[in-house]
Amino acid sequence: MNDTDTTLRAILRDVLGLGAEQTAALTAESGLFGHLPELDSMAVVTLLTEIEDRLDLVLEDDEIDGELLETFGNLLAFVIAKQGLG
Amino acid sequence: MRLASWIAPGGGEELALHLGPDDSTVRLLVLPAWFDEDGGLRHFTVEVLRLLAADGVASVLPDLPGCNESLTPLEGQTLDGWCEAALAAAQAHRATHVLTIRAGAALATALPGWAYAPLAGKAALRRLLRAQAMAAKEAGQPESAEALLERGKAAGVTLAGWTMGPRLVSDLAGLDLATGDLAVIAQEQLGGPGLWLRAEPEHDPAQAERLARIILTDLAR
Numbered sequence: 001m002n003d004t005d006t007t008l009r010a011i012l013r014d015v016l017g018l019g020a021e022q023t024a025a026l027t028a029e030s031g032l033f034g035h036l037p038e039l040d041s042m043a044v045v046t047l048l049t050e051i052e053d054r055l056d057l058v059l060e061d062d063e064i065d066g067e068l069l070e071t072f073g074n075l076l077a078f079v080i081a082k083q084g085l086g
Numbered sequence: 087m088r089l090a091s092w093i094a095p096g097g098g099e100e101l102a103l104h105l106g107p108d109d110s111t112v113r114l115l116v117l118p119a120w121f122d123e124d125g126g127l128r129h130f131t132v133e134v135l136r137l138l139a140a141d142g143v144a145s146v147l148p149d150l151p152g153c154n155e156s157l158t159p160l161e162g163q164t165l166d167g168w169c170e171a172a173l174a175a176a177q178a179h180r181a182t183h184v185l186t187i188r189a190g191a192a193l194a195t196a197l198p199g200w201a202y203a204p205l206a207g208k209a210a211l212r213r214l215l216r217a218q219a220m221a222a223k224e225a226g227q228p229e230s231a232e233a234l235l236e237r238g239k240a241a242g243v244t245l246a247g248w249t250m251g252p253r254l255v256s257d258l259a260g261l262d263l264a265t266g267d268l269a270v271i272a273q274e275q276l277g278g279p280g281l282w283l284r285a286e287p288e289h290d291p292a293q294a295e296r297l298a299r300i301i302l303t304d305l306a307r
Contacts, residue, residue, distance in 0.1 A: 013279070014279030014280065014283050015279075015283045015284075017284060040285075041220045041221075041224065042217065042220070042285055043285065044220065045213060045216045045217045045220060046213075046283055046285075048216060049209060049212065049213045049216070050283065052209065052212075053205065053209060061219070061230050061231045061232050062230075
């Protein structure tokens, strides 16, 4: 588990108020938007802002679509690619 | 704790919350978080100031024009105007130190002090742009955050309920994070998630206690 993976789980935990066990159990296939009731549209806005803030990157509007937030794996792969570490 | 009014540049009467002893040698000017984050963090902020007051540290939490309970419209405000107002508040209340919360760091005066979990002004704006774009999409009249920003820069715009004039939108869009000589207090130092993250504002006495303790420890040095 790399730093980005750990940070992303911590962000989901903090923004959605999930338990540590619940975020630790997330796999690449775990569903996010549409699967976690806590992740409503305002929480998506907070989530994106917090990702930018803590991981020091800028997410462009046109990069954010339904697919990005479909699974934890999609979001993680995208963030890692944005960091240029992928 | 008492409420008193002060006159901001431009002549508007604004409120300010005062805590702690009048004869304190340390007088802390508090520049709160912006927009929706202010609401989420106000209880926490006041609780920190109560703890400081219990230790003999006086503080003042002013409403800047267009913010919180201010009757001055937000629409006419600018970044320069807010900086002048912060300076005027510091002088009016003879502040010796400053504590900024989140995006409030952008208005820090030359006083020594602390920046709690600072956020760039442009990030605060981006959050509102996104929220508005999301609301527009859900209302069936999609408008991208980028389009909203351009419209805002040209003629002003209402974002998630906050009506801003073109100058403020332009000011914030270019506002990088700068904390100058302030000591940055990171969220991790408070041992829990930032209270601005949650839709329903929650209070966490342990976090308030830690923030107050960091400031008191620094002051005792």
